[in-house]
Amino acid sequence: QVQLVESGGGLVQAGGSLRLSCAASGRTFSSYGMGWFRQAPGKEREFVAGISWSGRSTRYADSVKGRFTISRDNGKNTVYLQMNSLKPEDTAVYYCGVDGRPYSSGSDYPSTYAYWGQGTQVTVSS
Numbered sequence: 001q002v003q004l005v006e007s008g009g010g011l012v013q014a015g016g017s018l019r020l021s022c023a024a025s026g027r028t029f030s031s032y033g034m035g036w037f038r039q040a041p042g043k044e045r046e047f048v049a050g051i052s053w054s055g056r057s058t059r060y061a062d063s064v065k066g067r068f069t070i071s072r073d074n075g076k077n078t079v080y081l082q083m084n085s086l087k088p089e090d091t092a093v094y095y096c097g098v099d100g101r102p103y104s105s106g107s108d109y110p111s112t113y114a115y116w117g118q119g120t121q122v123t124v125s126s
Helices: none
Strands: 003-007 010-013 018-025 032-039 046-051 058-060 068-073 078-083 092-102 113-116 120-125
Touching (some): 018 032, 018 092
Antiparallel strands (some): 003 018, 032 092
């Protein structure tokens, strides 16, 4: 059974940092792109960052570019999101996902993702 488990969320002041982790179990995802999305109350789930299956290619939403960094460790079947210079508008539940297409780049479309974690809350106070 495939499971994605996010961790690392919490409450932080504006300007602070958090590092999210997403550990996958049940199968190996080293040949699949992965991504992070977030959903704030009353809003749709939005793309944050994606990483290719090899880790050589990354993409970011304009709102987080220069502040967030996505990375992966295929040996640990884990993807990370380093979040720096956090802003109150970054407050949301953050979800990791696995792109369902082999050798993918980490799409910014939620519909391409085959597996999702349960989410971790990130709250940034002003």
